[in-house]
Amino acid sequence: xxxTRVLSIMKNSWTGGEATGQPAGGAGENLAVAVHRCEAGAxxxxxxxxxxxxxxxxxxxxxxxxxxxxxxxxxxxRAHRALTRQYDEARCAALAxxxxxxxxxxxxxLNKRRSKRxxxxxxxxxxxxxxxxxxxxxxxxxxxxxxxxxxxxxxxxLLPVDARELIVLRFMEEMSYAEIARTVGQSEAALRxxxxxxxxxxxxxxxxxxxxxxM
Amino acid sequence: xxxxSVLTRIDALRTHxxxxxxxxxxxxHLKTCRSCGASVSDVDELASVVKALTVAPTRxxxxxxxxxxxxxxxxxVAFRGSGxxxxxxxxxxxxxxxxxxxxxxxxxxxxxxxxxxxxxxAALEGEGVDAPRVDLEELRDxxxxxxxxxxxxxxxxxxxxxxxxxxxxxxxxxxxxANVIARNVVPFVxxxxxxxxxxxxxxxxxxGSAMKRALLEREGVxxxxxxxxxxxxxxYVGSRTxxxxxxxxxxxxxxxxxxxxxxxxxxDDALEDGxxxxxxxxxxxx
Numbered sequence: 001x002x003x004t005r006v007l008s009i010m011k012n013s014w015t016g017g018e019a020t021g022q023p024a025g026g027a028g029e030n031l032a033v034a035v036h037r038c039e040a041g042a043x044x045x046x047x048x049x050x051x052x053x054x055x056x057x058x059x060x061x062x063x064x065x066x067x068x069x070x071x072x073x074x075x076x077x078r079a080h081r082a083l084t085r086q087y088d089e090a091r092c093a094a095l096a097x098x099x100x101x102x103x104x105x106x107x108x109x110l111n112k113r114r115s116k117r118x119x120x121x122x123x124x125x126x127x128x129x130x131x132x133x134x135x136x137x138x139x140x141x142x143x144x145x146x147x148x149x150x151x152x153x154x155x156x157x158l159l160p161v162d163a164r165e166l167i168v169l170r171f172m173e174e175m176s177y178a179e180i181a182r183t184v185g186q187s188e189a190a191l192r193x194x195x196x197x198x199x200x201x202x203x204x205x206x207x208x209x210x211x212x213x214x215m
Numbered sequence: 216x217x218x219x220s221v222l223t224r225i226d227a228l229r230t231h232x233x234x235x236x237x238x239x240x241x242x243x244h245l246k247t248c249r250s251c252g253a254s255v256s257d258v259d260e261l262a263s264v265v266k267a268l269t270v271a272p273t274r275x276x277x278x279x280x281x282x283x284x285x286x287x288x289x290x291x292v293a294f295r296g297s298g299x300x301x302x303x304x305x306x307x308x309x310x311x312x313x314x315x316x317x318x319x320x321x322x323x324x325x326x327x328x329x330x331x332x333x334x335x336x337a338a339l340e341g342e343g344v345d346a347p348r349v350d351l352e353e354l355r356d357x358x359x360x361x362x363x364x365x366x367x368x369x370x371x372x373x374x375x376x377x378x379x380x381x382x383x384x385x386x387x388x389x390x391x392x393a394n395v396i397a398r399n400v401v402p403f404v405x406x407x408x409x410x411x412x413x414x415x416x417x418x419x420x421x422x423g424s425a426m427k428r429a430l431l432e433r434e435g436v437x438x439x440x441x442x443x444x445x446x447x448x449x450x451y452v453g454s455r456t457x458x459x460x461x462x463x464x465x466x467x468x469x470x471x472x473x474x475x476x477x478x479x480x481x482x483d484d485a486l487e488d489g490x491x492x493x494x495x496x497x498x499x500x501x
Contacts, residue, residue, distance in 0.1 A: 038320065
């Protein structure tokens, strides 16, 4: 019904200083303006700061390093174009840079994923909210630890895409729920439930892969 | 608070992201409920283990994103990756300033990839350059389309501004198209000198008409003939044997024998006389 109102809310969710208070976003606020003003090296600094986390996120969604690389590069070019040519200075100054970049990568990754395969994985609804169960990390040799990481990786790839992306954002990039909410466009309350369910799914997947658990 | 609600709030509690009321409620529940209390350590454990899965890109996208410039012969060339993005006949500072204005990016001096250097050199020498590697992606729609279209005008031939406007689907925007061509960011490599006014002659050029004339003559265009046809208001030539009409510089038009050559002032005249437009130079929309 109120499509324009929803749009304007979405648009406004990028402005306002609250989310820029995050550690990575603290310098980011000035960075967006610096890029807008074409200061020497500003865009390079932006790449340095965000390339790895964005790649990690795209990889979490796509499970493919080559595609992730392509998405990140595309996102960087788009971000640069937006900051220098589409947004005025006030909008750059008010921009929550980190969630904005992550959202760009998210959209591009999901587009890529959609264009690559037609099948949709199980959505992250309808799972029970019982106890998670502990994960027994084996304090073993180097080899065993590598094995464990490999198992984890495979377990991750079994998860539905929204679970993967939440695990990446929350536990690898250590985003706050407020920032994740801006990135994926859902409420914090909904996300709390989904993050928990994602962890539970990951643990179940690990069990399937034969990692030992205490009950 | 129920166990179900508590479990989903455990993770937010770790980072103190819950509203104060919920925080106290969850904490008091955790003190009394053993099952939920155990889940706190479950979440902690999994959360710390998952971090090991962080992946890093094998190479940075910086080189693809970095903008560089180098000197080639008498000009300065800005490029990114393997695409030419701007050419300036001024000094390095001119190029930097123009580049920042157009693309909003700073330039660093770096050696130009060898294939690109050869291509620019060939273009400056007036040798045939097939499909110059230009990167026009960041230009605006019309500018992008127009410059792309210019690369399709063959060496030794000319087209009119109106033709370019029509080919990019903006037949009435001749003036706008001409402005874009006049501000060509990659002169010589994208042959903006091969576009002339419909009324005849060779028209103006960013580096002066004399330069345009020299460039065209070097490519084998008979400029004097063009000017003569212009004075006679002849825009197209047709062949009496094939009943096809072309732009005068079309490679097929130049093969028409003198006795079979029919001049036309207007495409409609040609069509009325039963001639059809050439499919190569497309004097009329296909």
